[in-house]
Amino acid sequence: MSDFIGDWHALAILVVAGVIPNPFWRMLGLWFGGGIDEGSELLMWVRVVATAILAGVIAEIVVQPPGALASVPEWLRYTAVLVGFAGFMASRKSIFTGVVCGEIVIVAGKWWLG
Numbered sequence: 001m002s003d004f005i006g007d008w009h010a011l012a013i014l015v016v017a018g019v020i021p022n023p024f025w026r027m028l029g030l031w032f033g034g035g036i037d038e039g040s041e042l043l044m045w046v047r048v049v050a051t052a053i054l055a056g057v058i059a060e061i062v063v064q065p066p067g068a069l070a071s072v073p074e075w076l077r078y079t080a081v082l083v084g085f086a087g088f089m090a091s092r093k094s095i096f097t098g099v100v101c102g103e104i105v106i107v108a109g110k111w112w113l114g
Helices: 008-019 022-033 041-063 067-071 074-090 095-113
Strands: none
Touching: 041 074, 041 095, 074 095
């Protein structure tokens, strides 16, 4: 069991540093963000920056794929990006829908290719 999980010290640090503080920061964000107008320029800027960061990460992963993704052919990676973008546009610019559409194409394509 120890070989499967790895070093338990690393898992303990992950739980203490990553999982336990999460509810605190979520509640703080709800408290501070409760009065922000959804149409404000600040929130629009935050959405634009978040979308740009996501686009940059996707571009880096497609062009220089890490790990197991390197075994996926280029044409399948680019097809997944196009399908994800089409899903993004078709769903009134829902980032979640675009990412899910792209993931479905990658997983299904890799499964089909073997």
